[in-house]
Amino acid sequence: MFSKRCICRIISTSRLGSQNKRWHSNHARPIAQSTIDEEEREKFQKLSHTWWNETGEFQALHALNALRVPWITNSLVEKQDQPPPLHTKPLLGLQILDAGSGGGILSEPLARLGANMIGVDMVEDNIRVAQTHLEEDPSICGSVKYIQATVEDLVETNEDAFDAVVASEVVEHVSNIDTFLTSCCKIIKPGGSIFLTTINKTALSYTTGVLAAEYLLRLVPIGTHDWEKFISPEDLQFLLDKCGFSTTLIHGMMYNPLTRRWSWISNSSVNYGLHAVKLHPQTSETSSKENSTDSVERSD
Amino acid sequence: MACALGHTDFLQDKKIILLESAPEKKDFKLSERYSNRTCAISPATVGLFQNIGAWDEILQMRCQPVKRMQVWESCSDSVITFNDEELMNDLAYIVENDVILEAIRRQLSSLSDRVEVRYQTSAKSYIIPGSTPGHDNVDQNTWVTIETDKGQKIQTKLLIGADGMNSAVRKAGKFHVFQQDYKQQAVVATLEVSGTSDNSVAWQRFLPTGPIAMLPLSSNYSCLIWTTSPTKAKYLKDLQDDNFVDAVNDAFWHERDKDSTVMSISQKYQELLNYVFSDNQVVRQLPPTVVGVDPGSRASFPLSLNHSSNYVKPRVALIGDAAHRLHPLAGQGVNLGFGDVSCLSQVLNEAVQSGSDVGSLYYLSKYETERQRAVLPVVMTIHGLHHLYNTDFSPVVLLRSLGLQSTNALQFVKNKIIQQASS
Numbered sequence: 001m002f003s004k005r006c007i008c009r010i011i012s013t014s015r016l017g018s019q020n021k022r023w024h025s026n027h028a029r030p031i032a033q034s035t036i037d038e039e040e041r042e043k044f045q046k047l048s049h050t051w052w053n054e055t056g057e058f059q060a061l062h063a064l065n066a067l068r069v070p071w072i073t074n075s076l077v078e079k080q081d082q083p084p085p086l087h088t089k090p091l092l093g094l095q096i097l098d099a100g101s102g103g104g105i106l107s108e109p110l111a112r113l114g115a116n117m118i119g120v121d122m123v124e125d126n127i128r129v130a131q132t133h134l135e136e137d138p139s140i141c142g143s144v145k146y147i148q149a150t151v152e153d154l155v156e157t158n159e160d161a162f163d164a165v166v167a168s169e170v171v172e173h174v175s176n177i178d179t180f181l182t183s184c185c186k187i188i189k190p191g192g193s194i195f196l197t198t199i200n201k202t203a204l205s206y207t208t209g210v211l212a213a214e215y216l217l218r219l220v221p222i223g224t225h226d227w228e229k230f231i232s233p234e235d236l237q238f239l240l241d242k243c244g245f246s247t248t249l250i251h252g253m254m255y256n257p258l259t260r261r262w263s264w265i266s267n268s269s270v271n272y273g274l275h276a277v278k279l280h281p282q283t284s285e286t287s288s289k290e291n292s293t294d295s296v297e298r299s300d
Numbered sequence: 301m302a303c304a305l306g307h308t309d310f311l312q313d314k315k316i317i318l319l320e321s322a323p324e325k326k327d328f329k330l331s332e333r334y335s336n337r338t339c340a341i342s343p344a345t346v347g348l349f350q351n352i353g354a355w356d357e358i359l360q361m362r363c364q365p366v367k368r369m370q371v372w373e374s375c376s377d378s379v380i381t382f383n384d385e386e387l388m389n390d391l392a393y394i395v396e397n398d399v400i401l402e403a404i405r406r407q408l409s410s411l412s413d414r415v416e417v418r419y420q421t422s423a424k425s426y427i428i429p430g431s432t433p434g435h436d437n438v439d440q441n442t443w444v445t446i447e448t449d450k451g452q453k454i455q456t457k458l459l460i461g462a463d464g465m466n467s468a469v470r471k472a473g474k475f476h477v478f479q480q481d482y483k484q485q486a487v488v489a490t491l492e493v494s495g496t497s498d499n500s501v502a503w504q505r506f507l508p509t510g511p512i513a514m515l516p517l518s519s520n521y522s523c524l525i526w527t528t529s530p531t532k533a534k535y536l537k538d539l540q541d542d543n544f545v546d547a548v549n550d551a552f553w554h555e556r557d558k559d560s561t562v563m564s565i566s567q568k569y570q571e572l573l574n575y576v577f578s579d580n581q582v583v584r585q586l587p588p589t590v591v592g593v594d595p596g597s598r599a600s601f602p603l604s605l606n607h608s609s610n611y612v613k614p615r616v617a618l619i620g621d622a623a624h625r626l627h628p629l630a631g632q633g634v635n636l637g638f639g640d641v642s643c644l645s646q647v648l649n650e651a652v653q654s655g656s657d658v659g660s661l662y663y664l665s666k667y668e669t670e671r672q673r674a675v676l677p678v679v680m681t682i683h684g685l686h687h688l689y690n691t692d693f694s695p696v697v698l699l700r701s702l703g704l705q706s707t708n709a710l711q712f713v714k715n716k717i718i719q720q721a722s723s
Contacts, residue, residue, distance in 0.1 A: 054614070054661045062662060069654045088652070109655025136442065137457075137657070 051103025051129050060219055060255055060262075061105050061169065064197070067253060067262045068168055068273065069109045072195050075249075075275055076164060079193070089114030094163040097187065099151050099180075100170035104130030104144070110166075111143040118162075119146045120154065151183040159186055164193040171198045171236070172229045178239060185243040190280040194245060197253065197273045201230035205270045217257050233272055245276035301462050301619055303352045303404050304645040306411035314658065316415045317454060318408070319446075321422040330361050330399070336488045336597040337397040338523045340366070340502070340515060340631035343389060343722040345638040349403070353410075357403035358395055364516045365390035366502045370585055371704075373506035374557040375692050376566050378701035379584050380708040382718055391718065392502070392631065394515045394523065424449045426459070426472035428616055443659075444615050458659040459616050460644070465606050467622035475608045475618065482603040482686065484510050485533035486628055487526040489599075490517070491548065492592035503587040504629070505552055506689040511629050512551045514587060522588070524548060525628055533600045541593050548590045559697050566701045573709045582708060603627055607679055611640075611668040615659035619644060624675050627686050632721065636675050639723075643670050 050056045077083070077090045084090040092114035098107045101119025103126055111117045121127055127148045134144050147154075151165075165184045174180050184194055199209050206227045213219045233250045240247055252268035255261075302318040341349075341363075349355035367390055372379035382391060408417055426432065427445040444459045461469025470477065491514065493499065499522065504513040510527030517523050526536070526548070536547060574581060606625040611618050620637030644667050651663035688700050707713050 062660075065656060066654055066662065069656075073655075108657070112652075112655040112657075 051105065051126070052133055057221055058103070058105065059260060061102075063255070063260055064168070064253075064262050065106065065109055067264065068106065068166075068195070068197060069113070071273065071275075072110065072164070072166060073113055075193060075195070079191075079277075084114075086114070091115035095161060097151075097154070097162045097165045099165055099167040099184065100173070101130060101146060102126050104133055104146065106166060106168055107144050107146075108134065108137070108140060111140040115143070117144040119144060120149045120151060121146070122148065122150055124148050151180060151187070155183050155186045160189045162188050162192060164188070164195065166195045168195065168197040171196060171231060172225060174229070177231060177236075178242075181239050181243050181245075185245065185278060188278045190278055192278050194240070194276050194278070195273070196236065196276075197271065198236070199225065199230045199271055200269050201227065201232050201235075202269045205230055208270050219255070219257055233268055233274060236274060237276075240274075240276045244279055246279050247274060247276040249273070249275040301460055301641045301644070302415050302417070303354065303407050303411065304348065304641050305648065306408070306415040307352050308645050308649045314414075314652070317456075318415060318417045319421050319423055319448065320417055320419050322419065333594055333597075334490045334517050334521050334523070335396040335398050336490050336523065336594075336599055338394050338515060338517070339397060339400065339634045341393040341395050341400075341638075342635040343392075344642075345635050346393065348638050348642050352404070353407050354400070354403040357406055358399055361399045361403065362518070363393045363395040363399065364518060365500055366392045366394060366516065367498075367500040368585075369502045369504070370587075371504045371506070372584075373689065373697075373701075373704075374554065375508065375559050375697040376562045376701040377558075377570075378566055378704040378708075379582060380704050380714070381583060381585075382714055389722075391722070394502075394517055396517075418448070421448050421450055421452075423447065423468065426469065428459070428473050428613070430614065431474040432472060456659075457615065457657060458648075458664075461616065461618045461622045462620050463622055465604070465621045465625040467618065469616065470608060470618055470622050473613050473616045473618075475610055475613070477606055477608045480605045482605065482627060483530070484527050484603045485530050485600045486603055487524070487528065487533050487536050487598065487600045489524045489526075489544070490594035490597040491522050491524050491545075491590045492520060492594070493522050493588040494591050499588065501585065501587075503552070505587075507551060508557060508690065508692040511689065512548070513629075514552075514590075515631075521594075522590075524593075526551065527603065527627070527629065530602075537598050537600060541595060544593050544598070545590050548593075552587050552590075557692055559692070559694055562694060562698045562701055565698060566705060569702055570705055573705060577709045582705075605679070605683060607675075611671060612661070612664035614661045614664075617644060617664055617667065623671070624679060626679055626682050629686060630678075630682050630721070632678055632682065635721075636678060639674060640667075640671055643667055 051058055054062045073090050076094060084092060086092055090113055091110060094115050096110055096115045096117055098104075098110070098117060098119040101107050101121045104119060107117045107119040107130065119127075119130060121130070127146045130146045134146070135141060165188055167180070167184065171177055171180065181194075188194060199205050209230070210225050210227050214222045214224060237247045237250065250268060251273050252265045253271040253273055254263055254265045254267075255271065256263065302316055305314075305316050346355055349358065367383060369382040369391055370379060371381075408415055423446045425447045427447075429442040429444070443455045443457055446454045446456065446459065448454070459469060461467050461473070463469055493514075499516040499519045502513070502515050504511050507528075509529055509532060512526040512528075513524070515523045515525070526533075528536070536544060539547060570582065604625065605627065606621070608618055608623045611623045619640035621633070623640065624633075624636060626633045626636070647663050647667040647670075648658055650666075651658055651660060656663060688696065691697075707717075
């Protein structure tokens with residue numbers, strides 16, 4: 001089903017468009033035909049059983065919903081011309097893809113807010129866990145469809161189909177970001193959105209995001225993250241621009257291990273969120289790259 | 301709680317069921333006689349009632365504002381008075397339980413499309429995943445199952461236990477609870493007092509056996525809450541009406557416990573305070589004389605301190621007396637319960653707004669943290685006050701008298717106390 005070939009090339013790359021002083025990598029990500037990474041798949045298979053325990057290994061991910069769900073909802077609602085007809089279901093009528101849906105932690109709340117969700121994940125167990133959990137809540141059963149696939153698999157049949165794609169805590173596990181983002185671009189409607197949350201590639205992100213989070217504080221299981229796969233917001237923005245997106249927001253996020261809650265912060269050296277909009281075909285040729293980095297006031 | 305949820309904006313799509321074991325009182329008539337079960341409602345609770353539309357109903361029926369409060373004791377002359385003269389706000393409102401229940405019942409019936417009330421139905425058993433024997437290993441995300449005494453089975457995402465101090469929900473959820481029996485009973489009665497044109501003062505006198513309090517119900521009637529030992533409580537209930545009235549008056553007026561050493565020291569201290577805070581003189585008023593007691597209105601109930609270590613578990617939340625039950629000496633118990641209602645409905649609103657499952661522990665634990673931060677200091681303070689005034693040991697009497705006199709002299713401290721009790 002998936003190509004298992006993996007070609008590794010050692011190229012010294014200079015990170016394009018980056019201004020930050022941080023660790024430089026001498027390795028490019030292994031270029032694969034698809035974005036599957038064998039190691040990643042095995043890693044998550046072990047974890048799929050504990051996805052829905054709110055106080056377990058995925059506590060931080062559950063807590064992240066309090067930040068990302070309102071963010072996604074408000075951004076999508078703001079883009080509409082009129083306020084949503086049913087304010088308890090602000091995402092009604094929108095088709096959203098949850099790329100790397102895992103156990104369905106993000107798909108379910110978005111479905112509850114009215115969205116038509118499709119969740120894709122490469123690990124079959126995750127899809128199974130997500131589907132089983134979904135069936136426990138009759139109110140959203142019909143609004144979410146889980147498919148074991150990659151985003152690339154959807155390109156052929158779903159061009160310009162989605163109002164939004166959410167890739168939250170995913171790109172740091174993907175082996176070829178370029179392919180991933182290009183595929184996302186193809187399946188999003190012009191004017192549609194892509195939401196990404198991921199980890200910056202800095203010394204600080206290694207210390208806090210890998211060392212502290214995995215080994216010291218045990219916030220996530222050891223081996224969850226590979227620092228080499230982290231990407232800076234500038235690099236991400238550059239790749240998105242190449243694919244035909246215009247970035248509208250980059251904002252830092254922080255997890256407080258004591259309160260176990262996330263909050264928005266102005267510093268994006270570790271975790272950050274990025275919202276970009278797919279440009280319409282005529283505008284993408286004429287507009288120059290809009291590198292606007294807004295800091296948005298967030299009230300918790 | 302059900303009423304508050306019914307009024308919450310984002311919960312309008314959710315199905316809410318209230319199981320009420322009492323029958324529906326459709327034909328409520330406000331009786332001429334006052335009920336002996338009353339609550340002292342704080343301004344914050346009034347705010348909650350206003351939000352759910354019940355306050356107007358209560359005002360239409362009856363309630364008595366408290367404009368002033370005087371607290372003193374029998375072992376010394378120290379006294380503290382509370383009044384909110386500057387802000388012209390009432391300190392509290394004395395409302396009968398029946399009046400509150402009726403006001404809420406009327407509101408609930410207007411919300412029948414969102415809240416279903418099943419009267420004369422109580423839960424026979426609960427299956428709470430992770431707690432109920434036989435379901436210990438079930439995923440804690442599985443819904444809670446309730447079986448009613450009528451054989452109906454209800455499955456729910458969130459079970460809210462509002463079933464009082466002997467909460468069955470709390471027991472079923474295997475919540476650990478700290479309990480201490482105060483070995484006291486509270487005797488309640490409806491008293492007829494000598495007509496004062498403005499019966500808007502709440503009186504409380506600490507006796508070594510327990511505090512005696514009189515709360516105004518109308519210009520001629522007040523509610524009695526007398527905390528005392530179980531033997532004395534039985535004795536009081538068995539007295540003839542006249543003798544009971546004498547006993548009440550005696551409790552408020554007698555000077556037998558006065559400790560002369562303490563008196564002389566506290567008098568000197570008071571002179572000092574009067575000199576320093578010359579604009580804040582002690583004004584001691586005399587409570588009204590009790591002239592009669594409503595026949596058949598005498599009753600008593602045991603007192604204990606109950607506090608659940610956790611207020612929430614996945615898919616279960618405890619509110620009110622089910623979570624925390626205190627000594628009535630400061631009239632805070634019911635207001636803390638109503639505070640739980642406000643907080644939980646707000647938290648659930650947030651949860652739904654974020655698309656979360658209403659039974660999600662993330663939001664429930666927010667409720668628990670906020671409420672424990674509000675409740676625990678109050679519980680400890682009241683527990684402390686109970687022990688402080690439960691003795692006639694001279695050094696303690698001296699300490700508390702001087703402390704009370706000092707507090708009485710410091711208006712800003714009293715304002716802080718009023719603020720705290722009103723929130």
